[in-house]
Amino acid sequence: xxRTIGKEVSFTGRGxxxxxxxxxxxxxxxxxxxxxxxxxxxxxxxxxPALVHNVMKRPRRTCLKxxxxxxxxxxHCLAALTGLGITNAxxxxxxxxxxxxxxxxxxxxxxxxxxxxxxxVEQDAEIEPLIIKKPIQVNFGDATLxxxxxxxxxxxxxxxxxxxxxxxxxxxxxxxxEDDFLKELAPARTFVFEKExxxxxxxxxxxxxxxxxxxxxxxxxxxxxxxxxxxECVRHKVLDMIGDLTLxxxxxxxRLVAHKSGHELNHLMARxxxxxADTSWRNSLLAREGAxxxxxxxxxxxxxxxxxxxxxxxxxxxxxxxAIGIKNVTNNDIFFQGHYPGAPIMPGVLIVExxxxxxxxxxxxxxxxxxxxxxxxxxxxxxxxNPVVPGDQLILEAVAVRVKSRTGHVRCKAFVLDKVxxxxxxxxxxxxxxxx
Numbered sequence: 001x002x003r004t005i006g007k008e009v010s011f012t013g014r015g016x017x018x019x020x021x022x023x024x025x026x027x028x029x030x031x032x033x034x035x036x037x038x039x040x041x042x043x044x045x046x047x048x049p050a051l052v053h054n055v056m057k058r059p060r061r062t063c064l065k066x067x068x069x070x071x072x073x074x075x076h077c078l079a080a081l082t083g084l085g086i087t088n089a090x091x092x093x094x095x096x097x098x099x100x101x102x103x104x105x106x107x108x109x110x111x112x113x114x115x116x117x118x119x120x121v122e123q124d125a126e127i128e129p130l131i132i133k134k135p136i137q138v139n140f141g142d143a144t145l146x147x148x149x150x151x152x153x154x155x156x157x158x159x160x161x162x163x164x165x166x167x168x169x170x171x172x173x174x175x176x177x178e179d180d181f182l183k184e185l186a187p188a189r190t191f192v193f194e195k196e197x198x199x200x201x202x203x204x205x206x207x208x209x210x211x212x213x214x215x216x217x218x219x220x221x222x223x224x225x226x227x228x229x230x231x232e233c234v235r236h237k238v239l240d241m242i243g244d245l246t247l248x249x250x251x252x253x254x255r256l257v258a259h260k261s262g263h264e265l266n267h268l269m270a271r272x273x274x275x276x277a278d279t280s281w282r283n284s285l286l287a288r289e290g291a292x293x294x295x296x297x298x299x300x301x302x303x304x305x306x307x308x309x310x311x312x313x314x315x316x317x318x319x320x321x322x323a324i325g326i327k328n329v330t331n332n333d334i335f336f337q338g339h340y341p342g343a344p345i346m347p348g349v350l351i352v353e354x355x356x357x358x359x360x361x362x363x364x365x366x367x368x369x370x371x372x373x374x375x376x377x378x379x380x381x382x383x384x385x386n387p388v389v390p391g392d393q394l395i396l397e398a399v400a401v402r403v404k405s406r407t408g409h410v411r412c413k414a415f416v417l418d419k420v421x422x423x424x425x426x427x428x429x430x431x432x433x434x435x436x
Contacts, residue, residue, distance in 0.1 A: 002127055004028045004088040006119030011110060012095075013102025016073055016190070017061070019208030022096035024077070026118055029088040031125040034249055035081060039069045040094035047402075050078060052247040052270040053411070062244055062263050063099075066402075072100040075243030075263070076190075080111035082246045083181035084120060087127055106189035106214060108239060112182065130277050132254025138268045143260040145269050150255025154178050157241065160259045161234040163193070165219045170234035176242060177251075185242070187228050188235035191215040194223065241266050248273050279418050282395055285315040285324055292316050293361070301364050302357055303373065303433070307334045310354035311396065314361060323362040323398045327354045331390035346388040351422040352379065355412035359398040359426050363408040374408060374428040382424040392416045406430050 010025040029036065035050035046069035048054055056065035062075040071093055081089060093101055104110030137146040150156050154177035161170045174185060192200065194216055211224040215232070229235055237258075244266035245252055252273065261269075293301075293314035302309065314325045329346055336344040360374035388394055395415040402409040408428040414421040 002031055002087045002123040002125045003085050004030075004121050004123060005086060005115055006121045009114050009118040011102065011114050013104055013110065014208065015096065015098055015100025016103035016106065016209075016214075018072075018096075018098040018100050020096050020098045020100060022098075022100055022102050023094050024102055024114075025092040025094075026114060027090040027092065028121070029090050031088065031123050033088045033090075035078065035086075035088070035246065036090050037064060037071045037074065038090060038092040039066075039071050039099060040092065041069060041097065041099075044069060049249075050074070050247055051249050052267060052274060055247065055267050057264075060263065062247075062267070070099050072098060073103070074101060075240050076104075076106075076108045077101055077111050077243070078246040079239045079243035080108040080115060080186065082242050082251075083108065083176070083186060084112070084115055085177075086115070086120060087251070088123065106191075107236070108186040112186050127251050129251045129253045130248055130273060132252065132273070133280075134276060136269070136272050136276060138265055138272060140262075140265045140268070143262065143265050144258070145261040145265045146257045147269060147273060148255040148257060150253075151175070152253050155252050156255045157238050158255070158257045159234050159238050159241070159261070160257075161237055162260060163233065166221050167217070167233055170231040172231055172234040172238060174238050185235055185239045188232050188239050189215045189228065190236055190240075191217055191233055194218040237261070245270055245273075248277075278397075279415075282324060282397070282415065286393075286395070288315070298361065301361050304357060308353070309357070310350060311357045311361065314358070317362065317365055320362065320365040320403070321400050323358055323365075323396075325354075325358045325361070325396040325398075327394040327396060329388055329390055329392045329394055333390070336390060344390050346392075346394075348384040348422060351384070351388060351394065351414050352382060352412075352424050352426075354394065355396055355398065355414055355422070355424060356426050356428075358396045359408070359410040359412055360428065362398045362400060362410060363403060363428060363430065366403060371433055372430045373433040375431055377407070377427040377429045379427075380425045382422075384422050385420040386416065388414075388416060388421050394421065401425070 005026050005028050008027045012023045037048045039046045046066045048064045048066040054064045056063040056070055061073045064071045131152055132147045132149055135148050154175050156175050158173045215225055216223045247270045291313045310327050311325045312328050317323045339347050363374050397413045399411045401411050411425050413423045
């Protein structure tokens with residue numbers, strides 16, 4: 001079953017890299033809400049769902065961004081939530097300009113303690129796990145991470161870690177959902193090697209820390225500290241992986257086999273798993289009979305008509321968060337007369353227009369937007385990936401990023417089979433529709 005926390009609970013601490021004081025608050029969330037971060041900075045507030053498409057590239061940590069505000073070092077917090085089986089919660093971070101979460105002792109212990117204070121509540125809805133059914137492998141240098149079919153009721157992680165003395169090779173296996181997360185993983189701390197410390201301090205990181213605050217490892221062992229486990233390093237790598245893969249957005253069941261995997265490779269795997277799950281979902285929709293919205297219902301929502309109505313059917317609308325539609329591309333489409341007669345290719349601007357029309361349909365699902373027209377305001381991150389030709393079936397996907405009373409922001413992709421044809425982020429102004 002889905003789970004959330006029992007009540008609001010807060011704690012404070014200093015960030016790992018900046019040393020800046022920060023306040024963190026866990027708040028219960030509704031069914032299907034997922035894990036969401038809220039960043040407060042003065043009068044600015046950003047809501048950032050814990051999803052991999054919100055990842056901002058940062059070395060040695062996981063950072064999430066929405067607009068101009070970001071949240072740093074979320075991996076240990078996410079690992080704590082996932083390790084306790086919590087699927088829905090809001091995490092608010094304030095009183096910090098850096099956006100870092102409190103570090104605690106570099107493990108998940110402080111987050112676990114706060115969640116225990118709040119309690120865990122089972123909700124009246126089942127989880128929808130992502131079950132790994134097809135092998136997927138990603139590589140970065142000599143690091144490898146593979147997702148394989150395995151258990152269908154839990155996640156099995158096998159991690160092979162290697163480093164210089166005194167670490168050597170450490171191999172650790174953990175079954176999330178079966179083994180004792182609190183004892184075996186939560187206490188494992190982040191670590192740094194002595195040779196890396198000076199370079200990090202030159203870059204302005206961790207100047208407030210001592211070797212008693214952070215696990216610093218020399219060739220002879222921890223400096224002014226001691227290991228909590230003989231294989232603490234590999235255990236912490238597994239902890240990081242669990243936190244990073246929470247960004248898939250739902251529990252993962254199957255087997256992961258890792259060799260030297262870090263945050264960047266974990267994020268890449270999360271993206272691949274989401275892409276694979278989305279492809280399977282879209283294919284299942286295509287095989288299903290019927291439609292959520294046929295062309296007649298679409299025409300009641302959109303003012304577009306021939307030759308500019310570019311959505312033939314809407315297969316599914318998930319609440320007001322995601323929509324999947326279809327544009328059947330035929331040689332009879334009028335634009336092929338001039339683009340190009342000898343080599344017909346659907347114009348990229350019309351693919352984006354089709355995505356914008358589906359985005360308008362998605363935004364219309366909110367009750368407050370009934371009768372309003374979604375007028376294009378701006379487009380960003382527009383990319384044409386693969387050509388679309390007569391005979392193709394263009395699968396359109398629109399996902400709501402931020403929706404307000406007068407504006408909407410959607411992230412869109414167009415596919416032909418499993419290949420991305422185009423993608424864009426589109427913003428709309430919602431205006432009152434004029435009677436025709």
